[in-house]
Amino acid sequence: MDEKKVFISVLLTSFFGPFMGSSVNVAIPSMALEYGVNAENLTWILTLFLLGSVILLLPSGKYADINGRRKVYQTGCIGVAFTTLACVFAPALNILLLLRFMQGIFMAMNFSTGMAMLVASHPPQKRGQIIGYSASCVYMGLSLGPVIGGALTQFLGWRTIFIFTALGIFTSIYIMSSVKQEWYGDRNEKLDMFSSLLYALSAASILYGLSDYARHPLMKWLIIIGLVLAVAFIYRQNHIKYPLFALSLFKNTIFAMSNTAALIHYSATFGISFTLSLYLQVIRGFDALSAGMLLLLQPIMMSLLSPLAGALSDKFEPRLVASSGMGITAFGLYMLSHLTTTTTSYYIGSILIIIGIGFALFSSPNNNAIMGAVQPKFYGVASSTLAVMRMFGQAISMAIVTFLLSVATKNIITGGYIPALLEGIQNIFTILSLTCTIGIICSLARGTRKKDRTS
Template identity: 40%
Template structure:
């Protein structure tokens, strides 16, 4: 339906939200070494602090995307905003690793409501020939939040403590909630209400749960059984999705739309390669280099700051130039930056780190908005909800893969040991190996991006 509320009000609500949640996420990543010290977490347990969030978001983003198409995208968006506020308060009060991980899981489930609706609302409100511009603005706002989080979070952590990292965004989220309830009067749904795929939802949740548990148990024997069960469950989920009339995730888009499929695959590779950067750098700068949280945050903000500056420009550019060329070049630059980071040493200069982050941030800015524009521009309006859910799902699966990679490498290199002065050499080796594997992951992503085909028609 067309919006009666002024589009600028809707855009302001989305931009504020797209800044607030990443602000919390990036500041929480800066807090990881402090959390490990205060709660006496092992390296593997610490890796679960971000992974629990991602696991829950991945489990529920498809479910909330489908519910939003049926009951209203704004409604799900606002419920998610309120839930993020509540779960953030719970996380800030955590007294043990179990309580913190539980809160992070609930946070991730709440954020899934936002991931599933944000791009769908943008695509519902703004015309196709301006979609890249507004996707770029929202993406840029996300990266501004990611860039502000390390600096502001570091300062707050050094002065107040790690619990404040989970509260910084709460006033902003409250403003989003007020705007949505009192000033945005419209609602957006799919063209028609369709039955909810309960069987598919249960299968998807089980698949992700088995996968994460399996990886966390490596190299124990039971991990292989869990991973095998996950593979069987995912296969059954895809088969069900292809044969049922109203699947949770319309995977037929992947089998009948080349541009959509390869764009989503490129997104999966990019996020698999890059998401864990902030976690690895937080550990490197604070645990290996011995910097304070605020000093580490100043270095870590370089990458998302470059993303924030470049994403709106690239979004506009992708309305005129072929997204595949922009996105492919961006992934190649990012791969170069990751290989630079794979050669970090305890005595590496901060300038060396900064140059690598300029490369990864610039490459990601070149990739992100054009790739999302290609995905949303390759489907009809009636599929905006499914496509938005696919964008969020591939991104979250990629982010989850990235954290799974870190968890696996840290577990194999360090085992179940506490992060301490004695384990610093092992931690440094795990960080370098993770960056090297991440750079290699980009290579098939470049091939997918180049092979996706033309989105824009040739000019007359």
């Protein structure tokens, strides 16, 4: 019975986490209008959520292994539910931004424990199936977010997005409340608080510095401080008994390069939806629902083709399948760099389909390569590492978008906002395309899979 409850609860959070992110994208222009700011300033709504998630992901995962994953998961759900509900009543932008940061912190508890509980609560022979269901819910959240979010924004206002999300998370909490079983990793280990602090400060410094560098050039020193702290964190992990981060796994070339490719791929792709939402609504005049329907094409292709791509990577070298997918994505991003004030919806839709195909061909095979590169006892560590790469990549992507939009719209003259914004959007897709191209090199450099580990 507990198995079924955990399954439903985790799938609900797997859906509503991505749903909230993708639905908020189409609501950005409406939020900007209500709060009286330019739309590009609201990149912080996404950036702060990601920042909160990134800085707590590793510490919360380690803490859950020692003290109980269900406990940490349920605490995260409660925190996400109440901060999400509080967003409905945010009277000012600063309060909304604070709540979004807190959402990210609590969501990190879900990211670091949900998949581990799914695997631990089901027999090994069902592992692939339940992971597939979880991935399906993630893509469904991404797919339905722009449509449902666009409809809610257009007809009931953007605040109803958070009401809908909170209801879903409260349902997950209710289902999980009757589960009494607990799951642990190694209860004999200890959480190194100093490593946790080094990691959090490093991540926050680097990502905040990148996001605000365009407006405050002195932020370059914050980035440098973050990099120094990152070096100190890595050094410490190699010299303590209970490291927060298992660096020894990176001695495996396939594991190391596959995770690097994941980091780069998410850095190149996460900002697509936000940037296109700005383009469609601010430059082209689309309403929120119409923009959401068009943006739906990419995640639909990801949902449909991911299982097929995973099967392909079982038959063929994952690095070849994943690298071809990243190449297709890079091409799509390059084509988006040619957007104008008259680009047709058919052109945009076709490119989104191409990017969706590329994303599907990359993601599942790359995850397959990562999990196949480690022994089963390290599956939890490998999954957590991949989650860190995903969240860090998403945060970097928004940092790139924020920086380039700030540069483009800085010191504009009267009447020049739309041309400046369009130039910024073109520059964003050019840089993201180049980033994705670098990722292809890393993907190909991972080497040939010899044999999946079984012990």
